[in-house]
Amino acid sequence: MSRIVVIGAGVGGLAAALRLARAGHRVVVHERSPAAGGKLGHYVRDGFAFDTGPSLLTLPQVFEDLDLGLRPQPLDPVVRHVFPDGSVLDSSSSHEEFVARIADAFGAAAADDWQRFWARAERTWAASWRSVLRRPVTPATLAGLSWRVRDLAAIAPGRSLRGLGRAYLRDRRLRMLLDRYATYTGADPRRAPAALAAVPYAELAFGGWYLPGGLGTLADALLARCAEAGVEVMVDSAVTAIETGPRSAAGGGAAAHTAGAGGAVTGVRLASGAVEPADVVVADVDAATVYRDLLPTPRRLAGLADRSLAGFVLLLGVRGSTPELAHHTVFFPDHYDAEFDAVFGDPGRGVRARPPDDPAVFVTRAVDDAVHPPGAEAWFVLVNAPPHGTGWSAVDWRRPGLAEAYRDHILAVLARRGPDVRDRLVFAEVRTPADLADATAAPGGAIYGTAGGLLRPANRGPVGGLWLVGGSAHPGGGLPMVTLSARIVADQIGPA
Ligand SMILES: Cc1cc2nc3c(=O)[nH]c(=O)nc-3n(C[C@H](O)[C@H](O)[C@H](O)COP(=O)(O)OP(=O)(O)OC[C@H]3O[C@@H](n4cnc5c(N)ncnc54)[C@H](O)[C@@H]3O)c2cc1C
Numbered sequence: 416m417s418r419i420v421v422i423g424a425g426v427g428g429l430a431a432a433l434r435l436a437r438a439g440h441r442v443v444v445h446e447r448s449p450a451a452g453g454k455l456g457h458y459v460r461d462g463f464a465f466d467t468g469p470s471l472l473t474l475p476q477v478f479e480d481l482d483l484g485l486r487p488q489p490l491d492p493v494v495r496h497v498f499p500d501g502s503v504l505d506s507s508s509s510h511e512e513f514v515a516r517i518a519d520a521f522g523a524a525a526a527d528d529w530q531r532f533w534a535r536a537e538r539t540w541a542a543s544w545r546s547v548l549r550r551p552v553t554p555a556t557l558a559g560l561s562w563r564v565r566d567l568a569a570i571a572p573g574r575s576l577r578g579l580g581r582a583y584l585r586d587r588r589l590r591m592l593l594d595r596y597a598t599y600t601g602a603d604p605r606r607a608p609a610a611l612a613a614v615p616y617a618e619l620a621f622g623g624w625y626l627p628g629g630l631g632t633l634a635d636a637l638l639a640r641c642a643e644a645g646v647e648v649m650v651d652s653a654v655t656a657i658e659t660g661p662r663s664a665a666g667g668g669a670a671a672h673t674a675g676a677g678g679a680v681t682g683v684r685l686a687s688g689a690v691e692p693a694d695v696v697v698a699d700v701d702a703a704t705v706y707r708d709l710l711p712t713p714r715r716l717a718g719l720a721d722r723s724l725a726g727f728v729l730l731l732g733v734r735g736s737t738p739e740l741a742h743h744t745v746f747f748p749d750h751y752d753a754e755f756d757a758v759f760g761d762p763g764r765g766v767r768a769r770p771p772d773d774p775a776v777f778v779t780r781a782v783d784d785a786v787h788p789p790g791a792e793a794w795f796v797l798v799n800a801p802p803h804g805t806g807w808s809a810v811d812w813r814r815p816g817l818a819e820a821y822r823d824h825i826l827a828v829l830a831r832r833g834p835d836v837r838d839r840l841v842f843a844e845v846r847t848p849a850d851l852a853d854a855t856a857a858p859g860g861a862i863y864g865t866a867g868g869l870l871r872p873a874n875r876g877p878v879g880g881l882w883l884v885g886g887s888a889h890p891g892g893g894l895p896m897v898t899l900s901a902r903i904v905a906d907q908i909g910p911a
Pocket of ligand 1: 448454469726728797854855857891892895
């Protein structure tokens, strides 16, 4: 049995803690904030209940062996897409149904294009599932012989998602729909790898799901199972440093990987000053923070992909009902690229990041009595935004008046494209990237840690006994991916 400390009670940290405790280890989780869940946040006001982070659950099979007792409900449509020309396309987890809807909305040629794209996306998904998502990936394995030639062709490392869309989809609206999936991994579709074709495949082949009561119930279920398995979760308990020493791997048994020149973990230092000894440390903290701030000497982080985009969120209490909304509805702008220019900035072209003028607006409104008072609706509105900070690719979201002005702007954009809720508001709360950074220690409030790419920081840390889980490490952000990272790490550590 090893003594294992998990830093951070996000979904990746809790899932790792649960697996490791069930494998017989003694596990303690330290979480700096007052509640567990991390970005999977929950907020209640005046009888309205909101998920402040994730609103769409995909790949529910990834959670099955955690035995969480979840009852996911399938969504149809998974997402309603409203285009600037007024056309509407509802996505479906039935491929035949989706193709029929594309034919109805955009014509037979567009439906044929989607069929061809779908065959390609299926190959990409199969290759990713086989070679990337369930095992550790390092530069050596990516470049190595373990790749089948067919898998490499399906993943097409040199091509962008935008390039793939251009090659397969003639209808501009289908290309916009595909571009949007890059942003679900935090990336700019013009730079994101074509391998992200696996994302729409995963969403539409395995469905989009809702958890009654809100997705926050996933964190509750993880916490309850952790308690049953004997995991101790300490909230308001920030880790300020990872302690290392020359200890040999023998101290950690199978759990500690070879100490090597960098030494090995011996424990963690808490904000109280106390040191908690550990044979193994699993960090559910942003990889850049682990390497730069938590280790005794800062390390260079190889394979750090681009930073993910952030999100500007409105939590709206709304009177009455809005039948034109599906559970998830996205309202697209006329010039989608202007949004990417604004969100990501481009110093090479002299383009500074700024809140996009005319962004795609994503509205989530659950039909679930548990999340709103009678005769009302709880809306979660999300637009992509630059992270909080200074420099070309960030925005100072703390600038006085900015958040309120942008809230009013987004409500006006929404009114132009779809429902005008301005005279039906009970309240309109704002969560900026700076708020997310404060709440979860995500640098700049980036949603997914590192943006979708093939090579993210490895799960194996730079000193013996240190492992990384969560959205900034392999295989990436999003609830199923961070849960897969927990499985990869627990498998590598092994049973007690
Ligand atoms: C607005 C928004 C929308 C999203 N939409 C979706 C969606 O629809 N579907 C989906 O699948 N995913 C979505 N995501 C992404 C998803 O929420 C994340 O990928 C996932 O929850 C991240 O889990 P994680 O394990 O990386 O940990 P995080 O949630 O990042 O949690 C890390 C935890 O570590 C704690 N911590 C940090 N530093 C320390 C320290 N020094 N000591 C102790 N504790 C520390 C933090 O307080 C935090 O609780 C969304 C995220 C956001 C913000």
